[in-house]
Each structure stands twice: as structure tokens, then as C-alpha cells.
Amino acid sequence: MDMLLKVLRWVLGLFLGFTALGALFTGAFIAFLVMAIGVLVIIPPSGAWIGRFISPVARNGAAIGIGLVCFFAGLAIAVINSEPSKSAAEPAATVAGQAAPAPVSATTPTPTPATPAAPAKVDVSRKISPDAVFLIEGDGWEKTRREWGSAGVKRINAAMPKAAEKVAQSASCDYVEIVGLSDRGKPKQQAVFYVDCKNGQRFYVSEDDLKSDAGVVSKNAKTAAISDVTAITACEDSVKSQLNFPSTFDRDLLNTSVYRAPTGNIAVMFTFQAKNALGVELPQRAKCVIDDTGLEPAQISNN
Structure with missing residues (x-):
């Protein structure tokens, strides 16, 4: 009987040991x-x-008995620390296996930090690279010139050095290296x-x-306000909207x-199981990217 129990302890201990490693990787x-204490007690x-x-x-x-108690106590700690709440809304299906991605909802973690105070005056000339500003000059800017017009391009070139100086005033920027026109703007407007x-x-x-x-x-400071649990919850909601x-x-x-x-970007990745349009449960993988403007629709692939 003792020999049988020892074999059982070895098998159980090794199985739980590999499971405990999963908690370490997350x-x-x-x-x-x-969990490891429980495994050591069992082996x-x-x-x-x-x-x-x-x-x-x-x-x-x-x-x-003592080993299992320790193991499940550790498992409970892992669940409490990383398991976000789940919503139960079920959107109508539009294609086999998945529904069309829903627009980002009000629950998407779009950080809204308080308006910062006026920056203290610093010597910005020492915090800006002389080659930082990419002015719209020469060939290769045909599309930009069509979208903004000659007056808009002139306005942009005049504003870029000012943008460098504005950021150089921030204590969170040590040295401005690159300044360029972003596609977040609206041609001929902003x-x-x-x-x-x-x-x-x-x-x-x-x-x-x-x-x-x-x-x-900075973009980094805005996304830093989003906790891991909030990011996982938002990604889960985006995945569910496509199921x-x-x-x-x-x-x-x-x-x-x-x-x-x-x-500053946050990437959330996990595997999951869910039923497809035929009612078959399939293993799948999801990836979500969150930036300072919010959450992009989840990317789902077969695992």
C-alpha cells in the first residue's frame, strides 16, 4: 500500500508541478x-x-492532502489576481464561425488623464537633436502635398519645430530625436x-x-493608467463581440x-475555447492592441 501511495505521489506531484509552471509564465x-510548496510536499x-x-x-x-491544499490555494491566488469579469451579451452572427467586429464600446479603456499644468521653463535647445525635424521638402511628398496643399505644407513645416520645443519642455522627455507629420491629423484642418x-x-x-x-x-503615460486586468477585460469583450x-x-x-x-502600446494575448456556428467547441487564439486612443478589434486565429 505504501508503495502504491508513493507512486501516486510521484505522478500527482509531477503533474501539478508542470501546472504550477504555467502560473510562473503568466x-x-x-x-x-x-503551488510549488504543495508540489514539494507531495513528491x-x-x-x-x-x-x-x-x-x-x-x-x-x-x-x-496538505500538498493539494497548498496547490489549490496558489491556484486561487492566480485566479483572483488575473481573472476579469465576463459579460454575457451575445451579438447576432453574420458569418460562419464569427460575427462582424463591433465598434469599440464605451467600456474600452481610453485613458483620460487630467490636463497637465503649464511646463516649467527649460533650455529646450539642449534637448532637441539638430536633425530631429523631418520637413516636407524635395521629392517623395506628392501625396502629402495633394492632401494638404501648398499653404498647408508651409504651415506644417513652420509648426514642426514648435512641436519639438513643446515636447522638450516635458520632464518625461530626455531628448527629442524625431519629429514628423502623423496620420492622426485631418488634411487641411488640423x-x-x-x-x-x-x-x-x-x-x-x-x-x-x-x-x-x-x-x-506622452502616449506611454496615458496607457500606463490602464491596468492589466482592465486590458484583459477589454480584449475579452472584443473577442466575444466576434463570436x-x-x-x-x-x-x-x-x-x-x-x-x-x-x-506605450499594450498587447494582450491568450488562448480560449468557444463554439463556432456549428456548435463545435474549438481552441482559438486572440491578440488585442491598446494604444492611447483605445482598443483595436481583436485578432482571432485558430490555435
């Missing part, structure tokens, strides 16, 4: 430690050593410039921003990751 370090050699100090662990049955700093901070500066005395906030049976959506807790790019 960044749930505390949960992994608690016979480490359990016997622990039993020298905690006598109940020396017995096979007690070791299995120009928007992107400004990249040496420390990875990216700013978007509009012509209206140049008329204001208030400072500008025929969103109530069957089941995200893989231990195969979920959130990546924050140096330029």
Missing part, C-alpha cells in the same frame, strides 16, 4: 510559490525531508505631429496643443499574457 509569482523525497520538521507530512495520506524621445517616450502634438500653454502628455456564441467563451487562465511595448 507572472503570478506568489501563486507559483504557494516523496522532498516531502520526507519536510516531514522531519512537520511530522504530519511524513505520512503519505497527510502529505497528499495637423498632428509625432515626437519621439531618446528614452522611448512618444508624444502626439496637435496644432491646438501648440496654441495652449498646458504641457503635453456566434459568446457565452461559451472560456479563456485559458494559464496561457494569458500582457506585454507593454516601450512606445
